[in-house]
Each structure stands twice: as structure tokens, then as C-alpha cells.
Amino acid sequence: MSSIKLKGSSSGDVTITVPAAAGTNTVTIPAATGNLPLSNLDHVTNRQTAKPLIINGDMQVAQRGTSVTGITGSGYQTVDRMNFTISGLGTWTQTQDTTVPTAKGFTKSLKMDCTTADGSPAAGDFCLMQYKIEAQDLQMLKYGTSSAEAFTLRFHVRSPKTGTHIVHIYQNDGARHISKAYTISSADTFQEVIINIPGDTGGTINNDNDIGLQIEFFLAAGSNSTSGTLATSWAGYTQANAAVGQVNCADSTDNNWYITGLQMEVGEFDSTTIPPFQHELFGDNLRRCERYCQKSYPHEHPPGTVTSGDAGRDFVYLMGGSTDPHIMVKFRPEMRITPTVTTYSTANANTTGKMTAGATDASAGTNAVVNSSYNFMAFASSVTASDDVYVAWLADAEL
Numbered sequence: 261m262s263s264i265k266l267k268g269s270s271s272g273d274v275t276i277t278v279p280a281a282a283g284t285n286t287v288t289i290p291a292a293t294g295n296l297p298l299s300n301l302d303h304v305t306n307r308q309t310a311k312p313l314i315i316n317g318d319m320q321v322a323q324r325g326t327s328v329t330g331i332t333g334s335g336y337q338t339v340d341r342m343n344f345t346i347s348g349l350g351t352w353t354q355t356q357d358t359t360v361p362t363a364k365g366f367t368k369s370l371k372m373d374c375t376t377a378d379g380s381p382a383a384g385d386f387c388l389m390q391y392k393i394e395a396q397d398l399q400m401l402k403y404g405t406s407s408a409e410a411f412t413l414r415f416h417v418r419s420p421k422t423g424t425h426i427v428h429i430y431q432n433d434g435a436r437h438i439s440k441a442y443t444i445s446s447a448d449t450f451q452e453v454i455i456n457i458p459g460d461t462g463g464t465i466n467n468d469n470d471i472g473l474q475i476e477f478f479l480a481a482g483s484n485s486t487s488g489t490l491a492t493s494w495a496g497y498t499q500a501n502a503a504v505g506q507v508n509c510a511d512s513t514d515n516n517w518y519i520t521g522l523q524m525e526v527g528e529f530d531s532t533t534i535p536p537f538q539h540e541l542f543g544d545n546l547r548r549c550e551r552y553c554q555k556s557y558p559h560e561h562p563p564g565t566v567t568s569g570d571a572g573r574d575f576v577y578l579m580g581g582s583t584d585p586h587i588m589v590k591f592r593p594e595m596r597i598t599p600t601v602t603t604y605s606t607a608n609a610n611t612t613g614k615m616t617a618g619a620t621d622a623s624a625g626t627n628a629v630v631n632s633s634y635n636f637m638a639f640a641s642s643v644t645a646s647d648d649v650y651v652a653w654l655a656d657a658e659l
Contacts, residue, residue: 312538313398314391315548316341317415317522319368322356323546323553324654329353329375336658339370340549341391343658348385349480349510351376360520361416361450365539369418369520372479372509379511385482386503387510388428389519392659394596395433395472398465400526403434408459413475414523414534418450420515424505426490427455428476430497434464437497439490441505450518456528460494469596471659475524478502479509479517551596555654556589589635591655599655601627601635632657 321340328337331352334345338356346352357371372389401409419425421444428439440455465472478485481503488500495501509517523537540548591599628636635655 311548312540313393313524313526314341314522316545317520317537318366318539318545319356319370319520320542321546321549322368323549323555326356327353328355336553336656339368340553342370343390343392344372344388345390345476346387348378348382348482349387350374350378352387357518359418359518361418361452364416364521365537366416366520369416369518372517374510374513374515377510377512377515378480379508381480381482381508381510383483385480386485387479387481389477389479391475391522392471393473393475393524394659395465395470396467398472399467401459401465403431403460403463403465406461408461408463409526410459410528411457412525412527412529412534413455413457414452414521414525414529414537415477415519416450416452416521417444417477418448418516418518419444419507419509420447420512420517421507421509422447423507426478426481426503426506427453428478428502429457430474430476431460431463431465431494432471432474433466434460434462435497436460436463436494437491437502438494439492439502439504441490441492444507448516452521452531454529454531454534458494463494475522477519478506480511481506547593550591550593552658553654553656554591554595556652589653591633591635595632595655595657596659597657598629598632599635599657601629601653601655603627604652604654627653629655 316339319339319342322338323340324336325338331337331344331354332346332350334343334347336343337354339354344352344354351374353373353375355371355373357369358367359371360366360369370389378385401411413427417425423444424441425444426439426441428437430437438457438460440457442453442455444451485499485503486506488498488504490504491498491501509515521537523534525535529535630636635653
């Protein structure tokens, strides 16, 4: 048995050991532009952390709930970090689903079910799934310099429509964009898609906690977004060039659209060279999501379904003895910015803006949020001094 040792430029090394065997043995290193994936190491890539750049790309965490119906407006609905953005183009149900590609290691997907169709989009209509990345987490891309880095997206998508679909990347600080088309060859079948995005030497990504890039998966779009020439290279934002050629996934109530396994890697890769999807432990994944959204009650209880149960585990809880209860909460972990906090009672169908005093609702005062580390909940309404007080809360600091 023999081995080859590769020395690092500063410290550390990699040893390739060839097993003893008769005849000639060959170790083949695949050609690649970008970073060489080493399958037995911990996801080696050209970035500052071993954690995946996309948080919750396997769609495992859904703190707000697993199903929302009647969606006609934009917002975070179920799966954490995935923002559905819509103007016109029907009504939808969003769910965290168990329909996934076979033998890929995924158990959850995000599903969009069209429940009211729109076969004739107005000019300004659009419908897309959006993932936003914090700017300070993208400094390794070196945008605005001659060394700007390319990156690769991989995802598994199932569309009800064959033909052209668009991934649109919007750069918030530079007001620039690029779009890439991919083709769905078989409807209602999961397909792996790999897309290379070149570095932007003329771009800008500020080193702050605001939006760096928006990754947008179009489901449908009107002529305001489709009447130009597809922006296949980085350029100043022109809406007409964003989604040229996009099919209409909103034209039938039979239409269901799914996505899972969303991955981003620095460098240019193809299907043979891209590193494998990095599955995180559920707890690690949840904790990263909590920078943007967290709540006082268990993961399996979405807003509007919390119950009185175990007060010490489910809710912020204050023993009786005060007619003007105040509760200090420490967020875990520190949130991206000072969040917006919504409170829920445990009586009368989990009314928002309330607390539970004894067995009934009491009006909650303003949630005086101190900063991204602490939330000071001040309840202005007097309660009976003997009442125990419960309150459930959800804090939102999404991009």
C-alpha cells in the first residue's frame, strides 16, 4: 500500500492512499472550473463556513405551520426562509409536503397548489417563490471586483407544465439582475436542475444584515416581466427582461408545483462535480432559521393552534401576584434585526394581540421590543392579582 501526500499552502495536508492490489490502479480527478469536491471531507468549498449557504434548503423546518389556504398576497407562509411573492395570478394553497424525489435523501418539499386559476395574466401580474440571502453572508463572492466569484444553484423541482421556466437572481444593493432558463421535460415529475451564475464584476453586495441576493423561481408572469430579452448576463434591472419565456403554472386548478433540495455552492459545477447536498441535523437547521423567525411554543404548533398544555414549555408564563404583569424574553439566538412580535392567547381561538389571564382573554399592551436579543412584553391591562398569566408569541425578523 502506498500513499500520496498533498501539502497545504500554510498548514495541514491531504493524504491519498492507494490500496494494495495487483495490476495498475488509477485515481482520476475530474476536471472542474471552481472548487474540487472531496467526498470524504466536510463539504470543502470556497467559502468561510462549512454550513450550507441556503438555510432550510431541504424544507424541513416550517415554524409558521404546514398548510395555508386562500393565498392571494405575498409573505412567508409555511416553510421557513421561503417567501411566496404574488400579484394577481390566482389563489393558492401552500403546504410543507412529503412528495419528494426518489432516493435523494429528502423527506419534505414545499408545494404550491393552484386553487383559483388565471389563464390570462394581466401585464403586471407575477407569481414566484423567493429565497433571500443576507448580504454579509455573501462577501466571499467579491462582487464589484475583478475577482468576482461564480456560484452554482442546484434544486429539485416538479412542475405541472413542460417547457421554459425561469430562475431570476436580483442583487438588491446594486439594483442588478440576471435570469437563467431551464426546461422541464416531463410534467409532474421531479427534475434536478443545475444552473451556473457568473460573478458580477460590476455588482455591489454591502457588508450588512440586509438583503444581498434574491433567488426567485417564477411560476408565471405577465407581459411586464416577459416582453423584453432575457437577461442572461448581469445587467441593470429591467423588469421586462426578468422572466421571458416563462410558462404559466397558474392556468389550471390541477396545477401543483414543488421544490426541495435547494443548494448554492461558490464556483461553477455540473452534475458530476457539484458537492452533495449537505443535510443538517434538524436542531441545527431550526436554530439557523430562528435568526429570522422564532416562537415561544413548540415547533409542531403553528400560530392559531397552541393549547394550554404545559405552560412551562409552551408559553411565557407569569405566576399570579401582579395586576400589571411584565415579561422579559431572551431570544434564542439573537435575531437579525429587532423583530416584530405577535402575541397569542390560549383562550378564545388563540386571539392575536391578547394574553390569557386565568381562563379568559385579557388585552395585551404594546410588545415593547428592546432589540434583537430581548423582547420586553408590557401588558397594560390590569388583571386580577391571583391570576396566572400565559402568552404565546412569534417574533419575525425576516429579510
